[in-house]
Amino acid sequence: MTSGTTSRQKPRREEPVSYYGRPVIKAPSWSAQDIAGYFFLGGLAGAGSVFAAGAQLTGRATTAKALKVSSLAAVSLSAAALVHDLGRPSRFSHMLRVFKPTSPMSMGSWLLSVYGPAAGAAALTAVTGRLPRTGVAATTAAAVLGPALATYTAVLAADTAIPAWHGAHRELPYLFAASATAAAAGMALATGPPHENTPARYACVLAAVADGAATHAMERRLGTVAVTCREGRAGALLRTARGLTAAGAAAALLLGHRSRPVAVGAGLALLAGSVCTRFGIFAAGIASAEDPAHTVGPQREAAEQRAQRSQ
DSSP: OBTTBOOOOOOOOOOOOOGGGOOSSOOOOOOIIIIIHHHHHHHHHHHHHHHHHHHHHTTOHHHHHHHHHHHHHHHHHHHHHHHHHHSSHHHHHHHTTOOOTTOHHHHHHHHHHHHHHHHHHHHHHHHHOOOHHHHHHHHHHHHHHHHHHHHHHHHHHHTSSOHHHHTTTTTHHHHHHHHHHHHHHHHHHHHSOGGGOHHHHHHHHHHHHHHHHHHHHHHHHHGGGGGGGTSHHHHHHHHHHHHHHHHHHHHHHHHTTTOHHHHHHHHHHHHHHHHHHHHHHHHHHHHHHHOTHHHHHHHHHHHHHHHHHHO
């Protein structure tokens, strides 16, 4: 108290707490190997079909065939990973009993069921050289469905209560799209001849830039929860992903058209970077669910913001 005035101190902001320090929400029981792998493989398949259609339209036959085969392999492994995590194949078929546009899981199940045969027909006709018109139709169908397949898993993750996923519901689809583009460009570089890889070289640079921008925007929106993307296993994976993607894009742009070994190395780096991105995002989500501070804190901040807007 000075000069007849009373000094007022702001109340100390308490740290977020929960009962007995236990997690407020239950972390998903998903297997990292199955579900993070499912995220990556679906992105590779979907974006690969778009690249395959573009390669076919521009006369890059070797690259188009390789990408069609890789997309079929990726979507097959993706479905196998999903079924393995579900425990029984019948659980996947049971999801096809309903068609619910508001459910990412329902839409994803139907998307896989329609995309898979299209990717299979595109790859089969490309390898055998038979039924070219059927091949064109299948390639087009797979390319149309490809972007949705590459990004719907981001919507699926963001539709949960996991803070690091739900809080980034606006940015996560863009990050998954950039990661899928980098993976597909990497596959094109690794499997196609150098004289056909010009579109892939430029695409991987755009993907690297978009990946960095989406990651930055995501961390800004997450606020304090973004620490889960910077520390621990998730932080290490995401930093590795950024390094591999940047190195792969730089090598592809500068030397990928001159040297086959450089193009293959750049492609493998881009593929590895995409894998690390998906596993890093998965790990960040699990970490945010297991720490009460990342659930209580954001909920309280959101309540305070609503209260301020109502005043």
